[in-house]
Amino acid sequence: MKEQVEKLKQEAVEKIESAKDLKEVNELKVLYMGKKGPVTELTSHMKELSNDERKDFGMLLNDLKQELNSKFEEKIKKYEEEALNAKLASEQIDITLPGTKINNGAPSILEKVIEETEEVFMSMGYDVVDGPEVELDKFNFELLNIPKGHAARDAQDTFYLKDDEILLRSQTSGVQARVMLAHEGKEPIRMICPGKTYRRDSDDATHSHQFMQIEGLLVEQDPISLCDLKGTFEEVAKKLFGADTETRFRPSYYQFTEPSVEMDISCFVCKGKGCSLCKNSGWITVGGAGMVHPNVLNMCGYPADKWNGFAFGFGAERLAMLKYGINDIRTFYNVDLREVKNFDRRDSE
Ligand code: DAH
Numbered sequence: 001m002k003e004q005v006e007k008l009k010q011e012a013v014e015k016i017e018s019a020k021d022l023k024e025v026n027e028l029k030v031l032y033m034g035k036k037g038p039v040t041e042l043t044s045h046m047k048e049l050s051n052d053e054r055k056d057f058g059m060l061l062n063d064l065k066q067e068l069n070s071k072f073e074e075k076i077k078k079y080e081e082e083a084l085n086a087k088l089a090s091e092q093i094d095i096t097l098p099g100t101k102i103n104n105g106a107p108s109i110l111e112k113v114i115e116e117t118e119e120v121f122m123s124m125g126y127d128v129v130d131g132p133e134v135e136l137d138k139f140n141f142e143l144l145n146i147p148k149g150h151a152a153r154d155a156q157d158t159f160y161l162k163d164d165e166i167l168l169r170s171q172t173s174g175v176q177a178r179v180m181l182a183h184e185g186k187e188p189i190r191m192i193c194p195g196k197t198y199r200r201d202s203d204d205a206t207h208s209h210q211f212m213q214i215e216g217l218l219v220e221q222d223p224i225s226l227c228d229l230k231g232t233f234e235e236v237a238k239k240l241f242g243a244d245t246e247t248r249f250r251p252s253y254y255q256f257t258e259p260s261v262e263m264d265i266s267c268f269v270c271k272g273k274g275c276s277l278c279k280n281s282g283w284i285t286v287g288g289a290g291m292v293h294p295n296v297l298n299m300c301g302y303p304a305d306k307w308n309g310f311a312f313g314f315g316a317e318r319l320a321m322l323k324y325g326i327n328d329i330r331t332f333y334n335v336d337l338r339e340v341k342n343f344d345r346r347d348s349e
Contacts, residue, residue, distance in 0.1 A: 001045070005060050008038055009067060016071045022079035029072045039065060106340045110212060110332045113240075113320040114194045117214055120239045124232065126190040126216070131175035133196050137165050139174035143181075144256040145295045152255050157200040168198035172215035173256060176292075176311055179217065180300035185307070189219040194316060205328045212316035219292065219302055219309035226259070229289055229310040237265045237286075240323065246272065248283060257290025257311055268322075277322075284322060287314035 012032050019025045033039055043061055046054055118128050137148075146152050148164070156170035175193040183189060193215040201207045218224065218232075226249070234247045246266035254260040264285050267278035274280035289312035294304035317329050324343050326332075331339050 001042075001057060002060060005042065005064055008042070009064050012068055013071055016068075016075050019075060022076065022083065025072060025075045025079060029076075032068060033065075033072070039068070103337075105337060106343070108332070108335075109324055109326070109340060109343045110316055110320050112343075113323055114212070114214065114316055116240060117236070117314070117316075117319065118192065118194065120236050121192045121216065124190070124235065126192050126218075129175060129179060129191050129193050131169070131172060131178055131193050131195060133169055133198070134161060135167060135169035135174050137167060139177050140167060140169050140171065141174075143177035143296065143299050144173055145293050145299075146255045150255065158198050159200070169195075170199050171197055171313065172213040173311070173313060175215055176217045176256070177296070177300050180219065180297075180302050183301075185301040185303065188221065189217055189309070192216045203330070205330070208317075208329050208333065210333075211329070214287075214314040214316050214319075216312045216314075217292070217309065218311075219297070219307050221306055221308075224291070224308050224310060226261070226291065226310070229261075229291070229312065232310075233263050233289070233312070240319065241265055241268050244271070249289075250285075252288060252290070254288055254290055256293050256296045257288075258293045260288065260290035263287045263289050263312065263314075286318055286322070287312055289313070 012028070015028055016025065019028055031037055039061070042064075046057060046061075049057055122128065140158075141150070141153060141156075142148070158170040159168040161167060172193050172195050175191075175195075179189055179191050179193075194212060195215075196210060197213050198210050201209050203209060218228075230247065230249060237245045237247050245268060248264045248266075249261040250264060252260045252262045262285050264283040266272045267275060267282050267284055269275050269277045270282065272282035274282050278284050289310060292309045292311050297304040297307055297309075317332055320326065320332065321329065
C-alpha cells in the first residue's frame with residue numbers, strides 16, 4: 001500500500017510539473033483529486049485495514065493529499081500570474097504618447113457679431129424677436145408703404161414661392177409690421193430682429209443671394225426725433241467698434257421712413273484720414289434708418305397722430321466684415337474651419 005501511495009505521488013507530481021497550461025493543471029486536479037480519482041479510491045480501502053494499519057495509512061494518505069494539493073495550488077498560481085501579467089502587458093498604455101487632438105470647431109463669426117449687437121440693444125431695453133423667412137408680400141412690401149408695382153421693389157427682387165404673394169423675405173423690415181400688428185397699438189415698442197434675407201443678386205465678394213440683416217424699431221407716444229436715433233446709433237457704434245468711433249447721418253430714401261438716412265461710422269482703420277477700406281472718404285456705411293413713415297404707423301395699428309418712432313436696419317455681414325477685417329462675404333457661408341478658427345476668441349475671452 002505504502003509503495004502504491006508513493007508511486008501515485010511520484011506520478012502525479014511529475015504530471016503536475018510537466019503540465020503546460022492552467023487548463024491542463026485543472027484537468028489533472030479533477031483526475032487525481034476528484035470523487036472517482038485514485039486518491040478517493042485509496043481512501044475507500046481504509047475500512048479493510050486493522051486499527052493500527054488504518055492510522056498509519058490515514059497519515060500517509062493525508063500527506064499525499066496535502067502534498068498534491070499544494071503542488072496543484074502552486075502550479076495554478078503560477079499560471080494565473082503569468083496570464084495576468086500577459087494581459088497587463090498587452091493592455092499597457094504609454095502615458096508619454098501625446099493625446100488624441102479634439103477638433104472642436106469655433107463659433108460662427110456672424111453669429112458672434114449678431115450676439116454682441118443683441119447685447120448692446122438689450123442693455124437699452126430692446127427685445128430680440130424672430131420673424132419668418134418665408135414671408136407674405138403684405139409684410140415684406142405692402143405694409144411698409146411699398147404697394148404692388150412700386151419701383152422700389154425692383155431693387156429687392158426676390159425668390160417667389162407662390163404667385164406674387166409668398167416669397168423669401170428680401171429684408172427683415174417686415175418684422176416691424178408684424179410686431180406692431182401683434183401689439184395692436186396698445187403699448188410702446190422696442191425691438192430688434194436679426195435674421196436671414198434673400199435677394200436676386202449675383203454672388204461676389206460683397207454680395208450674396210442670401211445675407212443677414214438686423215432690423216430695429218422703436219415706437220412711442222412721447223416725441224421721438226432723429227436725435228434719439230442718432231444717440232442710439234452712436235451708442236451701438238461705440239460699443240461695437242470702439243469708444244473713439246464717430247457717427248454721421250447722410251440723407252437717403254426708404255419708403256417706410258421719412259426722413260430717411262444712411263448711417264456711417266468713421267473709418268476705424270485710418271481714423272477718418274482716408275484709406276482703402278473707406279475708399280478714401282474716412283467713413284463707412286453700416287445701415288439705413290429713419291423716422292417711421294406715418295403711412296406705416298397707420299397701416300399697422302399705431303395711429304400716426306398719437307405714435308411716432310424710428311427704425312433702422314444693419315447689414316450683419318457688413319458689421320462682421322468691418323469688425324474682423326474680412327474682405328469676402330463668402331467666408332461666412334463656406335464654413336471653413338481654417339478661416340473661422342482665426343476669429344475664435346474663446347481662449348482669450
Ligand atoms: N430694409 C432696408 C434695406 O434692406 C434697410 C433699412 C433701412 C431698414 C431703413 C430700416 C430702415 O428699418 O428704417 O435696405
